[in-house]
Amino acid sequence: MRLAGKVVTRLAALLLAAAGWSGAALAANSSQTPWGPDYFPNVPLVTQDGKSVRFFDDLIKGKVVAINFVFTSCSASCPMETARLRQVQQLLGDRMGKDVFFYSISIDPENDTPAVLKQYAARFDLGPGWTFLTGRRQDIDLLRQRLGLYMPALPARTAGTNDHDLSLVVGNQGTGRWMKASPFENPEVLATQLGSWLHNWKVASVRADPSYAEAPVRLPQQSRGEELFRTRCASCHTVGAPANSLAALRAIGPDLAGVTRSRDRLWLLRWLREPDVMLAEKDPIATALYQKYNKVTMPNLRLGVGDIAALVTFLEEQDPAVARK
Numbered sequence: 001m002r003l004a005g006k007v008v009t010r011l012a013a014l015l016l017a018a019a020g021w022s023g024a025a026l027a028a029n030s031s032q033t034p035w036g037p038d039y040f041p042n043v044p045l046v047t048q049d050g051k052s053v054r055f056f057d058d059l060i061k062g063k064v065v066a067i068n069f070v071f072t073s074c075s076a077s078c079p080m081e082t083a084r085l086r087q088v089q090q091l092l093g094d095r096m097g098k099d100v101f102f103y104s105i106s107i108d109p110e111n112d113t114p115a116v117l118k119q120y121a122a123r124f125d126l127g128p129g130w131t132f133l134t135g136r137r138q139d140i141d142l143l144r145q146r147l148g149l150y151m152p153a154l155p156a157r158t159a160g161t162n163d164h165d166l167s168l169v170v171g172n173q174g175t176g177r178w179m180k181a182s183p184f185e186n187p188e189v190l191a192t193q194l195g196s197w198l199h200n201w202k203v204a205s206v207r208a209d210p211s212y213a214e215a216p217v218r219l220p221q222q223s224r225g226e227e228l229f230r231t232r233c234a235s236c237h238t239v240g241a242p243a244n245s246l247a248a249l250r251a252i253g254p255d256l257a258g259v260t261r262s263r264d265r266l267w268l269l270r271w272l273r274e275p276d277v278m279l280a281e282k283d284p285i286a287t288a289l290y291q292k293y294n295k296v297t298m299p300n301l302r303l304g305v306g307d308i309a310a311l312v313t314f315l316e317e318q319d320p321a322v323a324r325k
């Protein structure tokens with residue numbers, strides 16, 4: 001618990017710094033939390049199903065929540081973020097929508113209509129308890145400010161870039177505990193925080209003693225390729241996961257075992273560099289994969305030549321290990 005406690009303290013400090021909140025009462029009791037209806041605007045929003053809701057009354061009041069800001073035309077970071085949160089959702093299982101709620105709010109409300117959001121959620125096959133929302137731009141900007149996730153637009157903004165803070169705020173409105181977390185955080189740690197740390201006043205912990213030490217990440221002697229794979233690819237891909245295993249069923253993209261043999265080397269190198277361009281050019285393999293994988297596109301991760309080489313080496317190294325099993 002000590003390690004997890006430290007992490008929580010660090011995140012809380014980050015959150016307070018980012019949002020400019022006073023640190024006086026992070027854990028207030030439910031009746032006097034400073035972050036009540038006076039702090040959080042009760043702005044109207046619309047869900048992906050076209051239902052009108054109010055931010056404070058309907059979405060966060062008395063609930064444990066995770067909130068982030070997305071836009072569906074964002075091709076690189078948002079799908080990664082969504083994929084990672086999807087893992088957290090799966091770890092939380094049937095507590096989603098009962099004890100814990102996720103909200104992804106569009107920062108591109110002009111384009112992200114409820115229908116567009118609904119299609120996006122369906123592509124990722126997101127389960128209950130995760131709502132996508134849109135609304136009026138000024139209301140959404142206000143929410144971003146109050147949640148400490150507002151990045152003012154850069155003056156010389158290139159068309160099409162919608163810079164936004166890739167963080168997520170998790171909180172328990174009832175107890176007034178709020179913190180900022182990265183969606184790239186280890187999903188187990190996030191799930192544990194949401195499921196028990198924020199929540200322990202209501203439900204017994206899922207795990208007795210959650211900590212980074214227990215999380216299934218091998219820290220020592222990680223190669224560059226392995227590190228890249230874990231941080232950039234593993235939220236969507238497995239390597240050599242048994243066909244019907246939970247991991248394989250949960251994955252968003254194909255299992256990558258043997259991919260260095262099954263695909264032409266130049267195809268693979270180019271795919272890792274610019275999958276978006278290959279899809280746009282209607283490369284036949286890319287198009288077939290895209291159809292097969294629910295029309296979720298593999299994001300262009302802006303990998304450098306060295307990163308790509310390290311990843312291919314990592315994938316090759318996995319191959320004999322898989323074959324031996």
Ligand code: HEC
Nearest residue numbers: 079080083232233236252253254289290293296297298311
């Ligand atoms: C947001 C999810 C996501 C992330 C992150 C992601 N991919 Fe993919 N990947 C996909 C999807 C989905 C496909 C199937 C093609 C498509 O729909 O674009 C795919 C296809 C592939 C393929 C082709 C597989 C085949 O059978 O030929 C390779 C190789 C691949 N990804 C490698 C990677 C690597 C390496 C990374 C990390 C650097 C990565 N991907 C990150 C979703 C993702």
